[in-house]
Amino acid sequence: MAEDLITVKELKMHFPLQKGLLDNLLAREKLSVRAVDGVSFSIKKGEVLGLVGESGSGKTTTGRMILKLLEPTSGEVFYNGRSIFSYSKNEMEKLREKMQIIFQDPYASLSPRMSIGKAISHPLKIHALYDKQEAKQVCLAMMEKVGLSPASFLYKKYPHQLSGGQRQRVVIARALVTRPDFVVADEPIAMADVSVRAMILELMIKLKKEFDLTYLFITHDLATCKYICDRLAIMYLGRIVEIGPLAEVFKNPVHPYTATLLDAVPVPDPTYKRTHPIPKGEIPSAINPPPGCRFNPRCNLAEKSCREHDPELARVGEDHFVACPVMSTRLRS
Amino acid sequence: MNYSPASALARVFSSFTSMGKKYGVEWWILVAGAAIVLGIVFMAAFPDIFTPFNPYDQAAGPQLAPPGGAHLMGTDNLRRDVWARIVFGSQTILRVSVLAAIISSMIGISMGLLSGFSGGILDRILSLIMDSVYVFPGLILAIAFAAMFGPGVINITLAVSVIYIPTYFRLVRGQTLSIKQELYVEAARAIGASSTTILWEYIFPNVIATTVVVFTLNVADAIMIEAALTYLGLGLPPSVVDWGMDLAMGKKFLPSGQWWLITFPGLMISLLALGFTMLGEGLAEILNPRLLER
Amino acid sequence: MNNIILDIQDLKVQFPINIGTVRAVDGVSLKLKQGEVMGLVGESGCGKSTLGFSILRLLRTPGRIASGRIFYHGRDIVGMSEKEVLKLRGRRIAMIFQDPLTSLNPLFSVGRQFVETLQTHEKGINKKEAIARAESMLESLGISKERLQEFPHQMSGGMRQRIMIGMGLILNPDLLIADEPTTSLDVIVEAQFLDLLADLCRKFNLTIILITHNLGNVAQLADRITVMYGGTLAEVGPAGDIFHTPLHPYTQGLLASIPNIKLDQPELTPMEGSPPDLVNPPSGCVFHPRCPQAMEICTRQRPPAFQKNGHQVNCWLYR
Numbered sequence: 001m002a003e004d005l006i007t008v009k010e011l012k013m014h015f016p017l018q019k020g021l022l023d024n025l026l027a028r029e030k031l032s033v034r035a036v037d038g039v040s041f042s043i044k045k046g047e048v049l050g051l052v053g054e055s056g057s058g059k060t061t062t063g064r065m066i067l068k069l070l071e072p073t074s075g076e077v078f079y080n081g082r083s084i085f086s087y088s089k090n091e092m093e094k095l096r097e098k099m100q101i102i103f104q105d106p107y108a109s110l111s112p113r114m115s116i117g118k119a120i121s122h123p124l125k126i127h128a129l130y131d132k133q134e135a136k137q138v139c140l141a142m143m144e145k146v147g148l149s150p151a152s153f154l155y156k157k158y159p160h161q162l163s164g165g166q167r168q169r170v171v172i173a174r175a176l177v178t179r180p181d182f183v184v185a186d187e188p189i190a191m192a193d194v195s196v197r198a199m200i201l202e203l204m205i206k207l208k209k210e211f212d213l214t215y216l217f218i219t220h221d222l223a224t225c226k227y228i229c230d231r232l233a234i235m236y237l238g239r240i241v242e243i244g245p246l247a248e249v250f251k252n253p254v255h256p257y258t259a260t261l262l263d264a265v266p267v268p269d270p271t272y273k274r275t276h277p278i279p280k281g282e283i284p285s286a287i288n289p290p291p292g293c294r295f296n297p298r299c300n301l302a303e304k305s306c307r308e309h310d311p312e313l314a315r316v317g318e319d320h321f322v323a324c325p326v327m328s329t330r331l332r333s
Numbered sequence: 334m335n336y337s338p339a340s341a342l343a344r345v346f347s348s349f350t351s352m353g354k355k356y357g358v359e360w361w362i363l364v365a366g367a368a369i370v371l372g373i374v375f376m377a378a379f380p381d382i383f384t385p386f387n388p389y390d391q392a393a394g395p396q397l398a399p400p401g402g403a404h405l406m407g408t409d410n411l412r413r414d415v416w417a418r419i420v421f422g423s424q425t426i427l428r429v430s431v432l433a434a435i436i437s438s439m440i441g442i443s444m445g446l447l448s449g450f451s452g453g454i455l456d457r458i459l460s461l462i463m464d465s466v467y468v469f470p471g472l473i474l475a476i477a478f479a480a481m482f483g484p485g486v487i488n489i490t491l492a493v494s495v496i497y498i499p500t501y502f503r504l505v506r507g508q509t510l511s512i513k514q515e516l517y518v519e520a521a522r523a524i525g526a527s528s529t530t531i532l533w534e535y536i537f538p539n540v541i542a543t544t545v546v547v548f549t550l551n552v553a554d555a556i557m558i559e560a561a562l563t564y565l566g567l568g569l570p571p572s573v574v575d576w577g578m579d580l581a582m583g584k585k586f587l588p589s590g591q592w593w594l595i596t597f598p599g600l601m602i603s604l605l606a607l608g609f610t611m612l613g614e615g616l617a618e619i620l621n622p623r624l625l626e627r
Numbered sequence: 628m629n630n631i632i633l634d635i636q637d638l639k640v641q642f643p644i645n646i647g648t649v650r651a652v653d654g655v656s657l658k659l660k661q662g663e664v665m666g667l668v669g670e671s672g673c674g675k676s677t678l679g680f681s682i683l684r685l686l687r688t689p690g691r692i693a694s695g696r697i698f699y700h701g702r703d704i705v706g707m708s709e710k711e712v713l714k715l716r717g718r719r720i721a722m723i724f725q726d727p728l729t730s731l732n733p734l735f736s737v738g739r740q741f742v743e744t745l746q747t748h749e750k751g752i753n754k755k756e757a758i759a760r761a762e763s764m765l766e767s768l769g770i771s772k773e774r775l776q777e778f779p780h781q782m783s784g785g786m787r788q789r790i791m792i793g794m795g796l797i798l799n800p801d802l803l804i805a806d807e808p809t810t811s812l813d814v815i816v817e818a819q820f821l822d823l824l825a826d827l828c829r830k831f832n833l834t835i836i837l838i839t840h841n842l843g844n845v846a847q848l849a850d851r852i853t854v855m856y857g858g859t860l861a862e863v864g865p866a867g868d869i870f871h872t873p874l875h876p877y878t879q880g881l882l883a884s885i886p887n888i889k890l891d892q893p894e895l896t897p898m899e900g901s902p903p904d905l906v907n908p909p910s911g912c913v914f915h916p917r918c919p920q921a922m923e924i925c926t927r928q929r930p931p932a933f934q935k936n937g938h939q940v941n942c943w944l945y946r
Contacts, residue, residue, distance in 0.1 A: 067523060096523065096524060096525035101523045103516055103519075103520060110517055111521075111539060113539050113542075114535070122521075122526070122534075123525065126524060163901045163902075165901050193672075193902055194670045194841075194842075194881065195670055195880070195884060195898045196897075196901055196902075197886075198884035198885070198895040199884075199897035201897075202897050220813065220814065221814075222814075223843075223886035223888040227886060227894065227895055250888075260815060261814060261815065264815045266846065267887060268882065268885060269887070269890075270849075270866040270870055272846070274818075278818050282783045282786070282813075283813065355645050356645065
């Protein structure tokens with residue numbers, strides 16, 4: 001039985017807003033953007049958890065917090081059972097070998113003045129894992145593995161000399177060169193050309209098997225999740241509204257938001273007709289989320305209690321949890 | 334491949350013209366500026382090729398001889414050959430202005446990087462100091478420092494270098510602040526790079542390109558400041574051969590018709606400053622699109 | 628009515644830059660019928676946006692129309708003077724863009740921008756009439772008329788995008804060019820927007836060119852679809868044909884490689900290679916280096932258009 005590699009408990013990230021002069025004078029309460037407002041989940045070793053949400057859902061912020069690239073306002077992150085906030089500075093450095101991130105924009109995440117060979121082998125240098133010669137060999141081997149071939153020729157190239165697809169391969173190679181266990185992939189294909197996306201996805205799946213990786217796959221595109229994720233966590237305005245196995249969530253979405261999200265995904269088939277009505281309105285601001293369940297103003301199943309209590313995740317199936325008391329009650333009866 | 338000198342020359346020439354076609358007039362400005370600068374540097378490095386005379390020799394020729402014959406630029410009131418003084422004077426002015434630029438850039442860039450990167454109170458204090466220095470007109474400040482330090486090549490170099498430190502500081506600090514927000518800096522943190530590593534291996538290389546242009550323009554400006562200081566009699570003892578001092582001396586003889594004593598030093602100062610300026614402006618235009626190339 | 632409203636003939640658009648000339652659109656011919664929705668799809672760099680901009684002569688320097696004709700109701704836009712093109716823009720042909728925040732003036736209220744547009748193009752309209760027109764437009768868009776007093780930054784992204792359509796349609800054009808209008812929107816707002824577009828198309832009898840890289844967007848909305856690749860046409864045909872019986876190897880490869888949430892498909896089939904260099908495009912058919920069915924002639928000659936029951940494909944396989 002695979003154990004939990006990563007556990008996240010009640011993570012919160014409230015970005016403080018700058019107070020205006022008037023606010024300061026009148027001592028008004030400090031407002032903050034509640035980007036992530038109490039998120040909990042676990043990822044088993046070898047699993048791919050898809051963290052899905054639209055803009056403002058807090059998914060990217062969550063990913064950053066797990067890697068301690070952002071200090072959370074509160075909450076905990078456990079790696080192999082141990083809280084990463086208890087790590088000393090040295091231990092945290094070592095941890096960065098094991099936990100890595102692939103960013104969305106391959107062009108922006110590479111220094112324009114660093115050759116790609118140097119960029120990929122830099123983590124090896126930082127963690128002093130090999131001597132100079134060995135590090136270069138490891139780097140070349142990794143480049144071949146991700147499809148940057150011929151490696152010795154591309155080693156000296158700069159990011160602007162490569163195509164978008166090649167750049168994303170460089171980013172992947174850099175993330176995997178220290179043989180991490182866990183990789184956060186933050187919208188890794190969103191900025192790639194359409195005809196190249198499948199290639200990157202296939203590469204990530206192949207490498208996951210080969211290096212025995214665990215992924216947190218952050219995306220707004222549910223369609224992509226189908227091909228790589230084992231489980232899905234749907235986020236809305238800083239909270240998880242539904243979490244469960246991919247097939248389950250796709251076939252029987254319980255939370256009203258999940259259902260409409262699945263339905264709204266554009267389908268490349270002209271004969272397809274949508275079955276659910278689209279919710280009206282848009283995602284409200286994270287500074288002042290609606291009281292009670294955050295989705296209630298747009299939900300066609302909303303009842304009075306939805307405006308009063310902010311629901312917690314409740315079990316609706318084996319390993320399937322939903323934060324919607326209305327639907328949970330319906331399913332029980 | 335044909336290796337004869339003629340074909341090598343032809344290849345160099347054709348690569349020049351292809352660069353010219355690619356970048357337009359800016360390339361030729363850069364080439365012209367580089368030619369002037371390299372010409373004068375060569376002259377400073379190998380003065381004996383250019384003149385048989387000694388600039389200190391007070392018996393080189395007749396007194397106040399006009400240009401012509403053995404004395405290309407004439408002689409001065411102490412019977413020294415003017416052209417020789419020009420040739421050897423180039424060493425002084427180049428030494429002072431280039432060295433001053435090197436010193437200011439090293440100090441200004443490192444302080445700018447540090448200040449931009451660390452932020453907080455260090456940034457506030459440094460910015461305050463730099464802004465105060467920046468506000469002063471360069472020449473006034475240089476005069477003040479030169480008067481304070483007294484005459485000497487090292488002293489005048491230091492005096493000139495101080496006024497440019499804030500220029501590099503502001504440029505580099507601004508760039509550091511914006512680069513700090515870039516995704517690749519965050520990516521560097523994600524792979525475990527320490528702050529020092531990030532500063533020198535990720536931020537510095539991306540900042541340096543613009544400083545090259547500032548450097549060349551800095552030298553051009555330093556040339557003018559150095560000449561102004563020595564013209565005013567500050568910074569260097571009369572025993573050193575210097576264009577600015579010759580300019581001051583030549584001024585006295587202009588009313589009596591000996592125009593060559595002031596004209597040639599004046600022309601050379603302008604030419605050298607122009608050369609560096611053209612080099613800098615040409616570089617700026619050419620490096621600019623490259624920096625934005627995707 | 629099978630009336631052809633737009634007839635693009637062998638259009639070539641180029642951008643001379645320092646390393647060479649980018650052949651953004653390299654010989655594209657297209658006919659658009661009144662009242663239809665044409666989906667113009669392709670990946671970034673295929674020339675679809677450039678084509679859209681060319682129709683309204685909105686190319687940014689150094690871009691220029693090198694050759695070809697664009698006939699709008701029989702009149703050639705390429706040959707028109709700037710003054711004549713100004714009469715077309717906004718009035719007969721409107722365009723909406725990807726990012727409404729930068730396309731709307733941040734300093735003026737939305738209402739004022741509507742009124743200004745109306746008063747500039749329709750001489751003699753007074754302020755009261757203009758406001759009434761703006762209010763009725765907002766109603767069609769599903770926005771309450773109080774919003775006319777708001778400024779763009781006070782509105783959400785989806786609402787701004789709807790205002791953008793409103794601005795485009797207020798002068799009753801008959802052709803609307805939408806350049807990647809939903810790329811910056813979230814999935815649900817995107818669906819709302821596309822529904823609105825379909826609704827407005829019926830209500831105002833619009834002809835729409837919908838430019839996008841997302842095949843899912845055009846599937847429900849478009850009557851016909853044009854697939855572009857590397858500045859050239861790959862395939863043009865009714866939406867159903869393109870999706871269910873794609874003829875061009877590029878379209879086939881693309882459809883097999885994009886995620887489809889409703890399809891029972893265990894794996895994606897990636898495409899080989901990457902999009903072409905437009906300064907030095909491959910000889911012959913631009914797609915041949917990536918084409919699994921490339922033949923010898925594909926490396927030498929650009930394929931012409933071959934017709935197969937109202938379905939056009941530019942590929943030697945169909946000679």
